[in-house]
Amino acid sequence: MRRDHEFAPPYPGEVLARELWTRTRVGLGERGTPFDWHAVFGRDARRVVDLGCGNGRWLIHSALARRDVDHVGIELVPPAVKMASLRAGQRGLTNLKIAWGDATEFILERAAAESLDEVHLYHPQPYYDPTKRARRQLTPAVLLAIWRALRPGGLFVFQTDNAAFARYARKIAPALFEWRELATPWPDAPKGRTLREIEARSRGLAIVRAEATKLALEPLEAERRASSQPEPDFDADRPAFARRKSARRGGRGR
Numbered sequence: 001m002r003r004d005h006e007f008a009p010p011y012p013g014e015v016l017a018r019e020l021w022t023r024t025r026v027g028l029g030e031r032g033t034p035f036d037w038h039a040v041f042g043r044d045a046r047r048v049v050d051l052g053c054g055n056g057r058w059l060i061h062s063a064l065a066r067r068d069v070d071h072v073g074i075e076l077v078p079p080a081v082k083m084a085s086l087r088a089g090q091r092g093l094t095n096l097k098i099a100w101g102d103a104t105e106f107i108l109e110r111a112a113a114e115s116l117d118e119v120h121l122y123h124p125q126p127y128y129d130p131t132k133r134a135r136r137q138l139t140p141a142v143l144l145a146i147w148r149a150l151r152p153g154g155l156f157v158f159q160t161d162n163a164a165f166a167r168y169a170r171k172i173a174p175a176l177f178e179w180r181e182l183a184t185p186w187p188d189a190p191k192g193r194t195l196r197e198i199e200a201r202s203r204g205l206a207i208v209r210a211e212a213t214k215l216a217l218e219p220l221e222a223e224r225r226a227s228s229q230p231e232p233d234f235d236a237d238r239p240a241f242a243r244r245k246s247a248r249r250g251g252r253g254r
């Protein structure tokens with residue numbers, strides 16, 4: 001795995017003395033087991049989830065800035081989980097846990113209705129290969145699950161540097177959310193909230209950032225609206241630099 005500091009600014013916060021490090025890994029247990037926030041954090045606070053948190057840069061930034069908010073990041077790739085949990089633990093955080101697992105399964109099956117305050121999805125993989133499109137992290141079912149899991153007025157934050165993915169999110173999200181795009185970088189992290197954002201900006205890619213507020217709808221109406229949205233079977237328009245990289249690797253790509 002690429003080391004984070006090769007091209008990115010340092011992680012937020014400071015590494016504490018070793019005796020102050022915290023344990024920030026959390027297991028998800030059997031598939032479908034509801035996530036027990038109270039048992040994990042020992043309190044009832046506002047709750048934030050990052051679906052596919054990568055190396056956890058944004059979560060660490062947010063958890064340091066908002067000690068009164070509990071955060072969970074779910075990530076599929078073990079080295080990223082290790083990096084995120086190590087960096088969070090070195091900062092002594094007690095309001096952030098990192099779980100190895102499938103974030104889609106988490107939001108579909110482990111998040112109780114109206115139990116979360118924010119759900120963040122930064123730079124979901126576009127999956128250029130048509131045979132992998134089913135792995136895309138935003139679908140009408142996931143959008144509905146996010147809507148359901150959020151408390152009234154809850155926030156869905158979405159960000160991508162893939163133009164086709166941005167068009168798709170812009171098309172389906174307004175069915176269940178009030179969708180607002182930001183014209184400028186996040187004021188709380190002007191250089192970028194996540195590693196992928198920093199990397200994409202260094203390559204000159206345009207970033208689409210949106211904050212979407214849960215619409216007040218009856219659950220049946222939300223289901224009806226979600227079911228009329230298209231599946232994410234769009235062509236992700238692999239950018240030229242990624243085409244060159246994939247050609248060098250013999251055509252394998254995400």
Ligand SMILES: C[S@@+](CC[C@H](N)C(=O)[O-])C[C@H]1O[C@@H](n2cnc3c(N)ncnc32)[C@H](O)[C@@H]1O
Pocket residue numbers: 051052053054055074075076077080101102103104105121122123124125137194195196197
């Ligand atoms: C392009 S990276 C972005 C990482 C991070 N959000 C960022 O912006 O830097 C996409 C991440 O999503 C993770 N991912 C993809 N599908 C996932 C899933 N179903 N569950 C959890 N993580 C997933 C990948 O392993 C990868 O770390």
